[in-house]
Amino acid sequence: xxxxxxxxxxxxxxxxxxxxxxxxxxxxxxxxxxxxxxxxxxxxxxxxxxxxxxxxxxxxxxxxxxxxxxxxxxxxxxxxxxxxxxxxxxxxxxxxxxxxxxxxxxxxxxxxxxxxxxxxxxxxxxxxxxxxxxxxxxxxxxxxxxxxxxxxxxxxxxxxxxxxxxxxxxxxxxxxxxxxxxxxxxxxxxxxxxxxxxxxxxxxxxxxxxxxxxxxxxxxxxxxxxxxxxxxxxxxxxxxxxxxxxxxxxxxxxxxxxxxxxxxxxxxxxxxxxxxxxxxxx
Amino acid sequence: xxxxxxxxxxxxxxxxxxxxxxxxxxxxxxxxxxxxxxxxxxxxxxxxxxxxxxxxxxxxxxxxxxxxxxxxxxxxxxxxxxxxxxxxxxxxxxxxxxxxxxxxxxxxxxxxxxxxxxxxxxxxxxxxxxxxxxxxxxxxxxxxxxxxxxxxxxxxxxxxxxxxxxxxxxxxxxxxxxxxxxxxxxxxxxxxxxxxxxxxxxxxxxxxxxxxxxxxxxxxxxxxxxxxxxxxxxxxxxxxxxxxxxxxxxxxxxxxxxxxxxxxxxxxxxxxxxxxxxxxxxxxxxxxxxxxxxxxxxxxxxxxxxxxxxxxxxxxxxxxxxxxxxxxxxxxxxxxxxxxxxxxxxxxxxxxxxxxxxxxxxxxxxxxxxxxxxxxxxxxxx
Numbered sequence: 246x247x248x249x250x251x252x253x254x255x256x257x258x259x260x261x262x263x264x265x266x267x268x269x270x271x272x273x274x275x276x277x278x279x280x281x282x283x284x285x286x287x288x289x290x291x292x293x294x295x296x297x298x299x300x301x302x303x304x305x306x307x308x309x310x311x312x313x314x315x316x317x318x319x320x321x322x323x324x325x326x327x328x329x330x331x332x333x334x335x336x337x338x339x340x341x342x343x344x345x346x347x348x349x350x351x352x353x354x355x356x357x358x359x360x361x362x363x364x365x366x367x368x369x370x371x372x373x374x375x376x377x378x379x380x381x382x383x384x385x386x387x388x389x390x391x392x393x394x395x396x397x398x399x400x401x402x403x404x405x406x407x408x409x410x411x412x413x414x415x416x417x418x419x420x421x422x423x424x425x426x427x428x429x430x431x432x433x434x435x436x437x438x439x440x441x442x443x444x445x446x447x448x449x450x451x452x453x454x455x456x457x458x459x460x461x462x463x464x465x466x467x468x469x470x471x472x473x474x475x476x477x478x479x480x481x482x483x484x485x486x487x488x489x490x491x492x493x494x495x496x497x498x499x500x501x502x503x504x505x506x507x508x509x510x511x512x513x514x515x516x517x518x519x520x521x522x523x524x525x526x527x
Numbered sequence: 528x529x530x531x532x533x534x535x536x537x538x539x540x541x542x543x544x545x546x547x548x549x550x551x552x553x554x555x556x557x558x559x560x561x562x563x564x565x566x567x568x569x570x571x572x573x574x575x576x577x578x579x580x581x582x583x584x585x586x587x588x589x590x591x592x593x594x595x596x597x598x599x600x601x602x603x604x605x606x607x608x609x610x611x612x613x614x615x616x617x618x619x620x621x622x623x624x625x626x627x628x629x630x631x632x633x634x635x636x637x638x639x640x641x642x643x644x645x646x647x648x649x650x651x652x653x654x655x656x657x658x659x660x661x662x663x664x665x666x667x668x669x670x671x672x673x674x675x676x677x678x679x680x681x682x683x684x685x686x687x688x689x690x691x692x693x694x695x696x697x698x699x700x701x702x703x704x705x706x707x708x709x710x711x712x713x714x715x716x717x718x719x720x721x722x723x724x725x726x727x728x729x730x731x732x733x734x735x736x737x738x739x740x741x742x743x744x745x746x747x748x749x750x751x752x753x754x755x756x757x758x759x760x761x762x763x764x765x766x767x768x769x770x771x772x773x774x775x776x777x778x779x780x781x782x783x784x785x786x787x788x789x790x791x792x793x794x795x796x797x798x799x800x801x802x803x804x805x806x807x808x809x810x811x812x813x814x815x816x817x818x819x820x821x822x823x824x825x826x827x828x829x830x831x832x833x834x835x836x837x838x839x840x841x842x843x844x845x846x847x848x849x850x851x852x853x854x855x856x857x858x859x860x861x862x863x864x865x866x867x868x869x870x871x872x873x874x875x876x877x878x879x880x881x882x883x884x885x886x887x888x889x890x891x892x893x894x895x896x897x898x899x900x901x902x903x904x905x906x907x908x909x
Contacts, residue, residue, distance in 0.1 A: 423620060425617075425620035426621075428614075428620065429614070429616055429620040430622070430633070431586075431606070431607040431608050432586075432587075432607050432612075432613055432614045433633045433634035433679070433680075434609075434634050434637035435633070436608050444624075447624045448622075
């Protein structure tokens with residue numbers, strides 16, 4: 246009997262944790278999302294009226310921020326992939342004895358706070374930083390152009406902040422590729438580009454999928470980068486939810502937006518995984 | 528960019544090839560011609576430079592010095608994908624994300640060959656695995672993967688097929704079977720095979736010509752029979768089978784024969800089998816060429832007397848004796864078990880005799896242990 250119970254006992258802590266910190270809040274959030282203000286009540290007082298119209302109202306009101314979130318997240322994900330792939334490839338195949346050192350460097354930004362690093366970028370991209378004056382001197386941007394409070398800064402911040410989440414799964418996946426299969430490809434009349442297209446890339450697809458998901462999902466819900474590096478014109482859905490909760494104290498709308506965001510991400514991710522067809526590779 | 532494969536057909540000629548990695552010379556001034564259509568083996572222990580040589584032929588490494596020609600065409604710096612050469616890799620290196628069919632079709636598709644289906648199916652039939660076309664490599668056994676790796680290479684009908692320890696990962700029984708099949712397939716398709724191995728039995732079973740490599744150089748090259756019967760160095764004598772090497776001096780001539788003195792006993796050996804440079808020699812005799820006789824039995828040919836049977840091991844087809852000689856050396860003798868009885872016992876006083884033509888002579892300053900302490904089962908990557 247004891248032996249049969251052991252696995253369940255081992256599952257118990259994890260289950261309790263998930264129940265307390267995932268299931269309960271989700272249920273609570275779901276309940277909140279259909280509430281309406283109590284007639285004549287104070288700010289922040291709501292009652293359950295099962296008003297599903299909340300979802301439609303919230304969505305229509307914030308369509309722009311929704312689409313901006315997904316566009317920014319998509320651009321940041323593509324940029325992170327373009328930066329990370331050569332990096333992960335070099336670490337896996339070319340780094341030799343410096344492999345572990347380079348991996349530590351990839352993770353190193355995590356040693357300081359996410360918030361601090363984003364604030365640091367505000368300084369770097371600001372008027373007092375070296376980037377803007379340099380670009381102005383070189384004539385790449387006009388003297389009146391600024392970089393902070395722009396969509397560019399927000400997307401750049403997200404790309405930077407989520408880069409390790411892209412690099413690490415890519416590295417893990419590329420590192421598993423037997424370099425002899427690449428030699429075999431060259432031996433079988435494939436040049437370097439064809440070898441990449443037909444062998445390296447397909448074999449690293451699990452890493453590409455994992456990395457893009459780990460970047461896209463948090464990026465789509467992110468509000469820190471837009472809050473610090475952006476302007477009211479670059480507001481993302483995360484910022485809307487944040488202000489609805491903490492500033493306007495409009496819990497039902499915030500909850501409805503959260504659920505809509507979750508559903509949208511879930512649908513997009515499902516389609517993506519289906520399309521990528523990595524099931525048989527893993 | 529396409530390579531005109533038709534002009535690059537013919538013998539493979541390596542001219543004064545050297546490959547250095549830092550201070551280490553993996554291949555040292557190697558010159559070699561591999562005739563078109565032959566089954567050629569590069570045989571040697573781990574680290575002898577045979578795999579490096581193969582990789583230079585494949586284009587995966589570039590020689591530090593020297594040139595490689597295929598027929599009239601210089602391919603020394605040609606990229607691997609532009610050479611009409613295909614390789615069967617040591618661990619097969621099949622593409623795990625592609626089906627067996629697509630693995631085999633890979634080279635054909637890259638070259639834009641039209642009738643891929645027919646060519647792939649034909650070669651799948653040749654290796655007797657047509658039913659596996661839709662599987663993935665991980666679903667195949669080691670022996671099946673080996674055949675697919677071979678099929679993936681020969682479907683391209685390369686001017687040269689390179690095999691890098693192709694049977695190393697297989698168990699003994701499967702290895703024997705594949706040796707025979709590889710040889711048959713080579714005859715069937717008529718391609719030049721260059722086979723790298725550390726397994727002397729494998730090389731002797733399959734190859735027309737063997738080049739024995741040691742420390743980046745070719746020690747000796749010839750047919751399996753030539754190498755076995757008339758080794759030129761102690762390394763070859765010990766690496767290919769076993770040899771008894773007995774120290775002696777040349778004491779005279781007798782027509783086509785040399786008379787040698789081995790610890791006071793006179794023997795003769797054919798002049799053309801002597802590789803000595805002065806009077807000091809090692810006389811070499813293969814264990815199965817020896818005959819053992821009791822003291823009072825009349826014998827012919829060369830005789831060494833004063834031996835005692837030190838140890839008897841019954842092996843089945845033969846019995847292995849260790850015979851202690853008066854000068855302190857133990858000789859190894861294989862006797863066929865023709866009558867099914869081991870006729871000599873431990874402690875018997877015996878003479879050893881053999882036909883003079885089976886004797887070879889090596890230089891007297893050779894290291895007699897060269898090539899003997901090598902453990903051929905150690906399969907490290909070079």
